[in-house]
Structure formats: C-alpha cells, structure tokens
Amino acid sequence: MSHVKIDAQVLGMHREKFRTELYDNVLAFWLRYSLDHEHGGFFNCLDRDGRPYDFKKHVWLQGRQTWMMSKIYNANRDKADAQQYLDAAELGATFLRKHAKTADNRVYFCLTRDGKPVSMQRKIFSECFYVMALSEYARASGDQSARDEARELFDAVLTYAKDPSLVGRPVYEGTPKLSSLAVPMILLNLIEEVNDPGENSYADVAKWCVDRINMHTRPELSLVLEMVGTDGKLVDTPEGRLVNPGHAIEAAWFLMDYARKHNDESLLRQAIRIMEWSFDFGWDEQYGGLFYFLDRDGYSPLQLEWNMKLWWPHCEAMIAYLMAYQATGDDKYFKRFEHLTDYSFKHFSDPEHGEWFGYLDRQGKMSQRFKGGPYKGCFHVPRALFICERILGELMNG
Amino acid sequence: MSHVKIDAQVLGMHREKFRTELYDNVLAFWLRYSLDHEHGGFFNCLDRDGRPYDFKKHVWLQGRQTWMMSKIYNANRDKADAQQYLDAAELGATFLRKHAKTADNRVYFCLTRDGKPVSMQRKIFSECFYVMALSEYARASGDQSARDEARELFDAVLTYAKDPSLVGRPVYEGTPKLSSLAVPMILLNLIEEVNDPGENSYADVAKWCVDRINMHTRPELSLVLEMVGTDGKLVDTPEGRLVNPGHAIEAAWFLMDYARKHNDESLLRQAIRIMEWSFDFGWDEQYGGLFYFLDRDGYSPLQLEWNMKLWWPHCEAMIAYLMAYQATGDDKYFKRFEHLTDYSFKHFSDPEHGEWFGYLDRQGKMSQRFKGGPYKGCFHVPRALFICERILGELMNG
Numbered sequence: 066m067s068h069v070k071i072d073a074q075v076l077g078m079h080r081e082k083f084r085t086e087l088y089d090n091v092l093a094f095w096l097r098y099s100l101d102h103e104h105g106g107f108f109n110c111l112d113r114d115g116r117p118y119d120f121k122k123h124v125w126l127q128g129r130q131t132w133m134m135s136k137i138y139n140a141n142r143d144k145a146d147a148q149q150y151l152d153a154a155e156l157g158a159t160f161l162r163k164h165a166k167t168a169d170n171r172v173y174f175c176l177t178r179d180g181k182p183v184s185m186q187r188k189i190f191s192e193c194f195y196v197m198a199l200s201e202y203a204r205a206s207g208d209q210s211a212r213d214e215a216r217e218l219f220d221a222v223l224t225y226a227k228d229p230s231l232v233g234r235p236v237y238e239g240t241p242k243l244s245s246l247a248v249p250m251i252l253l254n255l256i257e258e259v260n261d262p263g264e265n266s267y268a269d270v271a272k273w274c275v276d277r278i279n280m281h282t283r284p285e286l287s288l289v290l291e292m293v294g295t296d297g298k299l300v301d302t303p304e305g306r307l308v309n310p311g312h313a314i315e316a317a318w319f320l321m322d323y324a325r326k327h328n329d330e331s332l333l334r335q336a337i338r339i340m341e342w343s344f345d346f347g348w349d350e351q352y353g354g355l356f357y358f359l360d361r362d363g364y365s366p367l368q369l370e371w372n373m374k375l376w377w378p379h380c381e382a383m384i385a386y387l388m389a390y391q392a393t394g395d396d397k398y399f400k401r402f403e404h405l406t407d408y409s410f411k412h413f414s415d416p417e418h419g420e421w422f423g424y425l426d427r428q429g430k431m432s433q434r435f436k437g438g439p440y441k442g443c444f445h446v447p448r449a450l451f452i453c454e455r456i457l458g459e460l461m462n463g
Numbered sequence: 464m465s466h467v468k469i470d471a472q473v474l475g476m477h478r479e480k481f482r483t484e485l486y487d488n489v490l491a492f493w494l495r496y497s498l499d500h501e502h503g504g505f506f507n508c509l510d511r512d513g514r515p516y517d518f519k520k521h522v523w524l525q526g527r528q529t530w531m532m533s534k535i536y537n538a539n540r541d542k543a544d545a546q547q548y549l550d551a552a553e554l555g556a557t558f559l560r561k562h563a564k565t566a567d568n569r570v571y572f573c574l575t576r577d578g579k580p581v582s583m584q585r586k587i588f589s590e591c592f593y594v595m596a597l598s599e600y601a602r603a604s605g606d607q608s609a610r611d612e613a614r615e616l617f618d619a620v621l622t623y624a625k626d627p628s629l630v631g632r633p634v635y636e637g638t639p640k641l642s643s644l645a646v647p648m649i650l651l652n653l654i655e656e657v658n659d660p661g662e663n664s665y666a667d668v669a670k671w672c673v674d675r676i677n678m679h680t681r682p683e684l685s686l687v688l689e690m691v692g693t694d695g696k697l698v699d700t701p702e703g704r705l706v707n708p709g710h711a712i713e714a715a716w717f718l719m720d721y722a723r724k725h726n727d728e729s730l731l732r733q734a735i736r737i738m739e740w741s742f743d744f745g746w747d748e749q750y751g752g753l754f755y756f757l758d759r760d761g762y763s764p765l766q767l768e769w770n771m772k773l774w775w776p777h778c779e780a781m782i783a784y785l786m787a788y789q790a791t792g793d794d795k796y797f798k799r800f801e802h803l804t805d806y807s808f809k810h811f812s813d814p815e816h817g818e819w820f821g822y823l824d825r826q827g828k829m830s831q832r833f834k835g836g837p838y839k840g841c842f843h844v845p846r847a848l849f850i851c852e853r854i855l856g857e858l859m860n861g
Contacts, residue, residue, distance in 0.1 A: 181637025239579025365831040369768035433763040
C-alpha cells in the first residue's frame, strides 16, 4: 500500500474534464434531444445524432432521467442555468405520475409516446426507478405529495421483493430457489435515495441488503455471484456460476458509500475487496475493457453478448476506484481510476454528437451506434461523471 | 438463368459428405452424450466435449430431439442399427408425456432433470415442439395415442395462436397490434408434420399461414419482415424494421416445400425470391456468414448479438438453396449451396468432438464453445444434413 498524495493540479485537470463532459457533452445531449414538450416525458430511444428511432417510452429510463435531472438541479440550485434541469425533471415526473403506475401500485415497463401502456415486466425494477425518480424530484420541486407517493410505492416494492408471485412470476415445483444480487443492490440504493440527508429510515432493510450482498460474496472464489441459493449455497448451473463484473463493482461502491455513512471500516474493506476481485476477473487482458458476463468455472456463458464491452460497467468502475482512493488514500486505486477513465473516454465518448456509445464488441469497436435505447438513457454516464466530479472536488479541498 | 446439370459424381461426393457428417459426427454425438437413462429425456446443455454443464431439460430441445430421432428411425427402418434411434425417441417421448404438459394443455419451457417444472413461457413454441415430437414419434412407434395427443394439443395451439392472452400474455391499450412471422411459419411446418403422407387436414389453416407469410413479404423493400401490423401495414419501430435473414430463408424453404406439394408454381417463385432477397440483404460481404439481425433502414438493431454468425441460419440456407436448385435446375443455386456448405462445415463443424458449434462472432471466431444449450440441441444441424442428403439422393436418381 502506498500513499503518494495525488497532486492538486492533476485532480483539478480530471475534475475539469469530468465537469465539461457532464454538462457540455452529456446533459446537453439529453436536454437538446430527449424532451417531449408535446406529450411530456422523454424520448429515450435516440440514435447517434440524437434523432429518435422509436417513440416508445421505457419507464426505467423515464424514471432514471427524472432522477438525474432532479439531482443535477439540486446540486446547482445557485447557478443561473439550473432551472432547465428542474423543468426537465418536471416533464418526466408529471409524465410518470400521469401514465406509468396502475391503481394497484404496479408500474409498466413501456408506454407509447402519449402514455398508453405497452407492456409490464414480471420484475420490480420499473417500480424501483419510479421511486428513485419521485424521491429526488420531491427534493428538487418541494412537492411533498411526490415524496409521499415514492414512499408508499417503496413499501409496495418491499413486499414484491419478498414474494415475486405478487408481480406475476410463477414459482413451480422445480423452480430453483435463487437469490438475485440485483434485488438487495437496488433496494440498498433506493434506501439511500428515499432517505433525506441524515435520515435513517429502513435501517433494518438496509442491514438485510448488506447481509444478502455478503451472501453473494464468496471469499473461497474471490468473486461475487449474480445468483446463489436462498439458503446461501453455491448453485452449479449457468445461473449459479454467472459473474457480471460491472454489476459486482457497482455493488462495491454502493457498499463503500453505505460503509462510509455508517463508519463501518470492516464493510469498507470488504467492499474494496469485491471491487478488486471483480476487476481482476472481469478485465480483458487481450483487448482491454470489462467483459459483460463470465462463468466462474470457465464455461461459455449462455448470454450471446458475454464478451461485449458495455458502457455502464466502466462507469461503475470509475466511481468505485475513485471512491476507494478517497476512502484509503492508496494511490494504486487512483492510477486504476485514471486507466479506466482513459479507456472509457476514448472508447465510449462521442465528441461529435454528444453522450456516450453504449455497446462495443470485444475488440472495442462500436457495435450499436445509438445513444439511448430500452436499457440505456440519461443515467449511468451522467451519474458516474457527477459522482466522480464531486469526489474530485472533495479531494482537492480535503 | 443457366441450366448446367451438376455432375452425378459431384452430387455423390456431397451426398457422402452430408451422410457421414449426419450419422458419424452429429447423431453419434447426441446418442453418445445426451441420453439420460436414469430419468429419461435428454441432456440438452452439453459442453464442447459432450459433458453436461447443466442438467435442466429445455422442452423445445426435448421435443425437437424426439422428432429428429423418430425421423431418422422412420427413414432407416430397414437398417440394422435403426433401433437405437427409436429407443432414443422413446426416451424423449416418454419423458415429455410424463412431465412436460399441464392438465389444461399448456407445455412448460424448462424442467429439472427428473421432470419437475421450472418455468413456462408466455409463448406457444414449447407446445409446438411437443406436437412435432409426438406426431413423428407416433409414426415411428405405431403408438396411436401419441398421434391423438399431438392432434389434440395442436388444436389447442391453434386457439392460443389466435388469442395470446390464453398463454398469459397481457394485451394493454398501447400494445402494438403486430403479426409475428414466427407464428404462421411454425404452424405451416406443424401442419406438414401432423399430416400423414397424402393427408390434407388443416388445409384452411395452411392457406392462412401462407397468406400471413405473404403479408410479411414486402416486394417494395425486397425483404421479409419479422413483424408487420395485423392490418398488414409497415410499422416504423425497431420491431417493425427487424429483419432476421435466416428466419426468412427458413420461411422460404417451408413455402417451397408447400408449393411443391400443392403444385403452386407462383408460390414457388415467390419463395425463391424471398430466399434471394434475404440472402443478399443478410450476407456479410466483409467477413462472410449471415448476420443474425438487421434493421431494414440501417439503424442499429436493439439485439446486442445482431452481428453474430449463428449455426441455424446457415443450416436453413443450405436447405433452401439446394431445394431451389432441385425445383428450378438453375445451377447458380447449386453454386451457392456449395458456397454455404463450405462456409458452414469450415466454421461450425467440430470434427474433434462431434456436432457443430452454434455461436461465432462477426469475424467467424467461436464465441460459445458449447454444443447444446437452452436454444440449441439435436435439431437444426441434423435436420439440414438429413434433408440435404435426401435431396442430393433424389438429384442423383432423378
């Protein structure tokens, strides 16, 4: 472990790079191309140059963009140009509240441009991003009814998480009893989002989430698994062997953030271990970049896209390594943050039209040219840029 | 159009190659590694060397292998080693009939090794492959109850195809009213399978299938689309612009086969056009091989695996081009059949362990090493080899 303090000038240079990318290249793209002033909400299927190639509205992205715009507004209230972010957040929040939720607290996955329901998943994530959106929007707008609605829906989400049959997913006699890493991760993240600064509601659920993530964390393998048995046992099937390095790295920074707030030094060390294991297992030594999926025993993953390089694992890894540096002062983490930043900006950022590409082949060549789709929108890129810019500022002042 | 008759020696060489590949390299692999003598049915998740990497049993593949083994038995009844194919078919049919179907005529998608239900899709394809399996198995075994069961389930499938809400797929106010090419294709194929030789049951449904496939066939684009509006209109969304060249080429040979049986010269010409359009649009001039998915207007397909080269489109294309040569005598189709055969045997066949690889990257390099998985089993490869071997034999004798 080495503690060479990173020079303030280097930190400042990075901070400026992140700030420019966030506001001028990424948020500018979404503000310019995604706002649907006619029907409300956002166009989230945007081609390379910002033109919509589909007018359907995917609720994950409607919620995430509403959250992001609210977050940016809340961090820039004193700035002259802040109002545009609040306006965008309101466009999303109003559309969501008008169209996305059913009377019995389920949330659709996809809507038409004018808000008619297209489809609903047998999963809880649309609900989660709705909660996330309204929680932050309530703080941006001061609308207490949005805050109340978010908490009411979050309570429903907690019941769905316990009993998947409530979202229509049938359980048969032979259905494997698996715990999915995604569930405690999103719930832990949501608790951070729902709680106001200093508030400590849902502490027991947060504790359960941390324990569950720990159950997926396997020191005997130096890995975090996407699926383990609900009894905590390893499962020797493609699902049970699945590793999603970017997802595990995202879990790592959720845990670092939680550990910092709760002064839990042991959890912090565990989170950093998770980050390092997952990076070491997931990094492609031959072509660079993080693999999307791997099998812990070296079988071919069933996912055809396993060796592609996606934007979001790299976003999560930038956050995690910078956070690890902030928490420990060990400059090896800063070096890797710089390395990840180089790879990511070089391969994903599009200075010509703005925003980042999302999907590269194994060699790092663009595979999909669009900037937004059913699973990519105004979220992972600006969130990573926003958090890293904030940490870099804290490091400069700290 | 040129009519250079292909030399009998060339035909014989190809026929021998297909026969050897079918019996010695492909069927031998499945007979050796897939039979579960303990619980019945087949291991369908087999690694490169035939070892199971998952013991779950996927019903599409259980049905397809039962069909294939029955078909091979029926074509080889007079041979000394035929019994092994009937035994394998019986292993599959018995397992399916014992475990795969519910009391209300739905069929599970996945079962445990010992037959407990794992999951059910909100689609009709598990049912379709069950019908296909029992129809051919009834002819192989002489078991009339299998024949009756297949027809009863097929009648249920026809009602599901008309009303997807019967398989639990909700339709919302904004759900696009789309016709899927897969449905008339599989139904047309099933009618061929259910009917005994010379029988012409379900003629009205077959006619409806041909009309539906024609609705997806767009001369103004020289393409067959996966999805069009149920009103026959083009739909300008990623779904409505989706082209799956291998799927369209499979539709082409289904139609050629139907046209031949019904002496429909105009439909035959239409089918050959579909084949040529789809090949021309789908062939990767840069690296060779057929793309998996394309967007008719050149947008990036949403499917991350769009540019991969899968085994089955190449299997379908070999059948289609050889059938087109047989139907027309135009040797340009035979040349392309040879070209496709070269590409396919070189890239997919595994002489070391048997069977074919299924999934290559765009450049033609193996991406997944397994031979069987939830969507690949004892079906497309042996079906293509079997049909081509038969046609080559007819050409030699004709």
